[in-house]
Amino acid sequence: MSGLLPDIRIVRPSDVAAAIAAREQHPQSRFIAGGTDLLVNMRHGLIAPQSLIDISRIDELTTIEMGAAGLRVGSGVTVAALARHPAIARDYRAISQAANAIAGPGHRAMGTVGGNLCLDTRCLFYNQSEWWRQANGFCLKRDGEICHVAPQGKRCHAAFTGDLAPAFLALGAEVEIAGKQGRRRIPLGDIYVEDGLAHLAIAEDDLIVAVHLPPTAAASAYAKVRLRGAVDYPLAGVAVALGVRGDSVASIRIALTGTNSRPFVLGGTDALIGRPLSERSLQQIEQLVQKQARPMRTTIASAHYRRLAAAASARRITAALYAEQSG
Amino acid sequence: MTAVTVSGKARGVPLIDGIDKVTGRARYTADLDHAGALIGRIFRSPVSHGEIVRLDVSKARALDGVVAVVTGADCPHTYGVLPVAMNEYPLARERVRYRGEPIAAVAAVDAETAARAIGLIECEVRELPAYYTSAQARAPDAVQLHANKPGNLEREVHHEFGDVKAGFAAADLVREAQISCAEVNHAQIEPHACLADYNPLTGRLTMQSVSQVGYYLHLMLARCLEMDTSRIRIIKPFIGGGFGARAEVLNFEIVTALLARAATGKVLTKLTREENFLTHRARPQTDIKLKLGMRGDGRLTACECEVVQRGGAYAGYGIVTILYAGALLQGLYDIPAVKYDGYRVYANLPPCGAMRGHGGVDSRHAFECLLDRMARELSLDPFAVRRANLLEAPTRTLNDLMVNSYGLGECLDRVERASRWRERIGTLPAGKGLGMACSHYVSGAAKPVHWTGEPHAAVNVRLDFDGGVTALTGAADIGQGSSTMVAIAVAETLGIALDQVRVIAGDSAITPKDNGAYSSRITFMVGNAAIDAARKLKSILTGEAARKLEARVEDIECIAETFRVGTGGQASLPFIDVVKAALADRGPITVSGTFTCPPEAQGGKHRGGAVGSTMGFSYAAQVVEVSIDDATSSVSVDKVWVALDCGHAINPLAVEGQIEGSVWMGLGQALSEETHYVNGLPAHASILEYRVPTMAESPPIKVEIVESHDPNGPFGAKEASEGALAGFPPALVNAVANALGIDLDELPVTPDRIHQALLERRRAKRLAAVQEALS
Ligand SMILES: Cc1cc2nc3c(=O)[nH]c(=O)nc-3n(C[C@H](O)[C@H](O)[C@H](O)COP(=O)(O)OP(=O)(O)OC[C@H]3O[C@@H](n4cnc5c(N)ncnc54)[C@H](O)[C@@H]3O)c2cc1C
Numbered sequence A: 001m002s003g004l005l006p007d008i009r010i011v012r013p014s015d016v017a018a019a020i021a022a023r024e025q026h027p028q029s030r031f032i033a034g035g036t037d038l039l040v041n042m043r044h045g046l047i048a049p050q051s052l053i054d055i056s057r058i059d060e061l062t063t064i065e066m067g068a069a070g071l072r073v074g075s076g077v078t079v080a081a082l083a084r085h086p087a088i089a090r091d092y093r094a095i096s097q098a099a100n101a102i103a104g105p106g107h108r109a110m111g112t113v114g115g116n117l118c119l120d121t122r123c124l125f126y127n128q129s130e131w132w133r134q135a136n137g138f139c140l141k142r143d144g145e146i147c148h149v150a151p152q153g154k155r156c157h158a159a160f161t162g163d164l165a166p167a168f169l170a171l172g173a174e175v176e177i178a179g180k181q182g183r184r185r186i187p188l189g190d191i192y193v194e195d196g197l198a199h200l201a202i203a204e205d206d207l208i209v210a211v212h213l214p215p216t217a218a219a220s221a222y223a224k225v226r227l228r229g230a231v232d233y234p235l236a237g238v239a240v241a242l243g244v245r246g247d248s249v250a251s252i253r254i255a256l257t258g259t260n261s262r263p264f265v266l267g268g269t270d271a272l273i274g275r276p277l278s279e280r281s282l283q284q285i286e287q288l289v290q291k292q293a294r295p296m297r298t299t300i301a302s303a304h305y306r307r308l309a310a311a312a313s314a315r316r317i318t319a320a321l322y323a324e325q326s327g
Numbered sequence B: 001m002t003a004v005t006v007s008g009k010a011r012g013v014p015l016i017d018g019i020d021k022v023t024g025r026a027r028y029t030a031d032l033d034h035a036g037a038l039i040g041r042i043f044r045s046p047v048s049h050g051e052i053v054r055l056d057v058s059k060a061r062a063l064d065g066v067v068a069v070v071t072g073a074d075c076p077h078t079y080g081v082l083p084v085a086m087n088e089y090p091l092a093r094e095r096v097r098y099r100g101e102p103i104a105a106v107a108a109v110d111a112e113t114a115a116r117a118i119g120l121i122e123c124e125v126r127e128l129p130a131y132y133t134s135a136q137a138r139a140p141d142a143v144q145l146h147a148n149k150p151g152n153l154e155r156e157v158h159h160e161f162g163d164v165k166a167g168f169a170a171a172d173l174v175r176e177a178q179i180s181c182a183e184v185n186h187a188q189i190e191p192h193a194c195l196a197d198y199n200p201l202t203g204r205l206t207m208q209s210v211s212q213v214g215y216y217l218h219l220m221l222a223r224c225l226e227m228d229t230s231r232i233r234i235i236k237p238f239i240g241g242g243f244g245a246r247a248e249v250l251n252f253e254i255v256t257a258l259l260a261r262a263a264t265g266k267v268l269t270k271l272t273r274e275e276n277f278l279t280h281r282a283r284p285q286t287d288i289k290l291k292l293g294m295r296g297d298g299r300l301t302a303c304e305c306e307v308v309q310r311g312g313a314y315a316g317y318g319i320v321t322i323l324y325a326g327a328l329l330q331g332l333y334d335i336p337a338v339k340y341d342g343y344r345v346y347a348n349l350p351p352c353g354a355m356r357g358h359g360g361v362d363s364r365h366a367f368e369c370l371l372d373r374m375a376r377e378l379s380l381d382p383f384a385v386r387r388a389n390l391l392e393a394p395t396r397t398l399n400d401l402m403v404n405s406y407g408l409g410e411c412l413d414r415v416e417r418a419s420r421w422r423e424r425i426g427t428l429p430a431g432k433g434l435g436m437a438c439s440h441y442v443s444g445a446a447k448p449v450h451w452t453g454e455p456h457a458a459v460n461v462r463l464d465f466d467g468g469v470t471a472l473t474g475a476a477d478i479g480q481g482s483s484t485m486v487a488i489a490v491a492e493t494l495g496i497a498l499d500q501v502r503v504i505a506g507d508s509a510i511t512p513k514d515n516g517a518y519s520s521r522i523t524f525m526v527g528n529a530a531i532d533a534a535r536k537l538k539s540i541l542t543g544e545a546a547r548k549l550e551a552r553v554e555d556i557e558c559i560a561e562t563f564r565v566g567t568g569g570q571a572s573l574p575f576i577d578v579v580k581a582a583l584a585d586r587g588p589i590t591v592s593g594t595f596t597c598p599p600e601a602q603g604g605k606h607r608g609g610a611v612g613s614t615m616g617f618s619y620a621a622q623v624v625e626v627s628i629d630d631a632t633s634s635v636s637v638d639k640v641w642v643a644l645d646c647g648h649a650i651n652p653l654a655v656e657g658q659i660e661g662s663v664w665m666g667l668g669q670a671l672s673e674e675t676h677y678v679n680g681l682p683a684h685a686s687i688l689e690y691r692v693p694t695m696a697e698s699p700p701i702k703v704e705i706v707e708s709h710d711p712n713g714p715f716g717a718k719e720a721s722e723g724a725l726a727g728f729p730p731a732l733v734n735a736v737a738n739a740l741g742i743d744l745d746e747l748p749v750t751p752d753r754i755h756q757a758l759l760e761r762r763r764a765k766r767l768a769a770v771q772e773a774l775s
């Protein structure tokens, strides 16, 4: 309940190499970009870094480039800048829609792409004040022994709730990461694992530099399930990228957020390729989502609803994307 | 600022303090001069229910930078609302009854030290069983929260008016509904804060706080600190919203005063948003069982209603709330017989209190939903059913409430026309629906909770050498525009420009006592008192003008700041010259105006009859149009048409704002707002998880103002700030029923609830089909 921020040291490196070095130099440190997730969590006593490496002034991170090779979005690009980029709205619509659906205007102006991809997982037993969590006996994810959501289990089911990840995943994104060993590029999906306690599979001091997207012929869309039309995190979010040739599905990739501890690409959709999208295909999509989405009672809204609404949303936007492209 | 004419059709004026607010000049409690103030912080119970076995504050006290620590031992007095139900200590003594209840508090040189000191407090509690629902708390073997309250009932109400049995016997259709409304919170934008300054040399305490009820705060501080009331001064800074959250004295205010005295200095306490939710005092979770009897033509024959409110751990306004829930079943329609059974239950949760539409909202919701369902069964239009049951003013209801003006019929006509109801109902595409409902609210409780025999409102008006007119009022402007209303009442009565009047409000050392901003009493009572004061001043000035102009007093008029003889172009005198003459004659002038509700307005003789009694009701009707998303089941409100009878709109602009605000607050309760406790811990205690509608949910609201000219209201006015709230949730639920054909029994109408209802309907249909196939 104290809600106070402790005394912290702020370091402001001006390039990526200096940021990595600073992270190493200050052992109890964290990267901070927009701070819209990190500061809230610090006020709740969920993390207590002694230093913050502010990466918001690194030029390399703040550019968007679009060319023959596709799209490169710097990790420091703000959600607002992404949301209003006209070429992204045209060619990668799901990303634009997801960006526009994040939080409120103030958060979008501050929040960044990198912060959004590295968002901590959320749970109604976890995103509470220190007083609250202490009165509740803490939990596995922080300071405690048990999980209040699944007390028999040994793992944390906190949900990943970033809106951008599914849009990027559906469009086949890769991330460029800078670390102690230099730079590397890996599929975005590889940085996540299904574990609410440690959902990021990159090293603590790895810095996400940029997201790369291949050029695409697929049309895409993002649908977000939430109680209010602004501010709310997704109860479930679905991105679909669908390519159509003639009347047949040429490519389809569906990705989800908000339901599991990581954002993920829906498995089993390849079977829909090469055929027109039929009612049966849409039913299959709903079934796949219902099977693979695993929402738990981490939100006030019921888990059952989140799963069904995710499935219905996947069906709806897939049908719409197909209708749009198949004459 | 432009002058207004009451009779003219001007749209009204911006609030006189509005510009200060939007330009950032206004000082709220947290912006006051805190130089040298210590920071107050509260240690709260981590458990829901238990006996305090050990409380050790010695380590906190020993910490460098801590100036004072107070505990329950420092205050052996309870506080509360009704004299018969003050059962709460500012800091728990012996027993805690909800998670978050204050147990101790510290004042330290800064916030960090205060937080550290809180961490050093040791408290051992022997836990008792805790109850989080009315049913658990009312179970026969439940431990009592309060020794003198068996069954964990704060109050049972049993009222019966008219012949209920005969009423149901005469009905063509009798139907019942069980409806449950979630607990909601005011979620006012400005978090609670107060600044207490104790001067040990003079023994005087000055308290600046967010209170809506400075007078009651004054009384409670005197009681709890055992101070003489004359040693206390209460000042109200700008307030960022009340809605009832501050309609009773709050524990942190008394705790801060205790700290200031213990520290012999100034203490500032600012509560976090989570602490605001723990302080609560809002609308309780409510279960309603309602039975209505109706003739084939829609005429009501009888009403039977049971209301169970989960009131939280202490009494607060509880008795008033449970009485309102029954009393306000009447006064809107003509019902021949009404039976009411109300139960106010204690539970181990933050105490509930008054919230906009106090007591009436949830039972009105049930009533308007059932009315629509029965209309449907009888193939009657929702408007026709309401029209079949209109009152005729002047009248008195069965429970002896006075109705002297009644514009509900016109409200119905206006929204029916504006929404093109007749053309559109039944013709909307799939997933869209229209619904309507009515509501009303009191214009101030005619009998104050704290009875002293004094006038119910008083306003002083001053005139001095500067020629400006100063109105002094204790009424708390909490954003609703009451200071502007006082300024207009005085300016209009005197015949001077609005900006010639300055209003000073809410300082107990300067302004006359006022009971506070609750039950929508200010316009009616303080407005009348302001007119009374202004008339007295006018009579002095007119006398003076008559003397100077050598005319008869009856012939003098003041229009546009000029005193004239008659209406012709004869002799005239500027306002300021008359003022100078009057001052020369008698020195600085202060006049006092008052208003008192006559005994016949103060309710029936039955027990609890004072609650619901009022000088007049506002009336409202509204139509709500919704769309429901077939993938996510979420409801969006496309448009609202609302008409409110406020008697007379003293400031139409402010009235419109208040009606929109009421509708919008009803929208929150209807669509998304609800508290959610995990073993007594509020999981909703942030502006993220407590879902107040955002701009994205806010529909266009078309407001129609109806003026029924109440014979006793100031310029004919009644209240305008609460009446339209209670109609929104039922209008929305009725619109969802119109769109989907499902009747929802729970508020709020969240997508998961709709989704569940649709699933159940599908299941029921399938079952019915199977049964049919088998038979
Ligand atoms: C009320 C509220 C509502 C919100 N609603 C939504 C919502 O609807 N949808 C949504 O997606 N988000 C929402 N957010 C979260 C947040 O605003 C956004 O996700 C935002 O994009 C986060 O970016 P940031 O730059 O502010 O992150 P920060 O808070 O700066 O960082 C978040 C985390 O990422 C790490 N990090 C940041 N940048 C990098 C990098 N380049 N490399 C490696 N690690 C990095 C940080 O160390 C930290 O752990 C909401 C937040 C609030 C307060």
Ligand code: SF4
Residues within 6 Å of the ligand: A122, A123, A124, A125, A126, A139, A140, A141, A142, A146, A147, A148, A149, A150, A155, A156, A157, A158, A196, A298
């Ligand atoms: S899922 Fe369980 S362990 Fe994870 S944050 Fe929630 S309660 Fe804690």
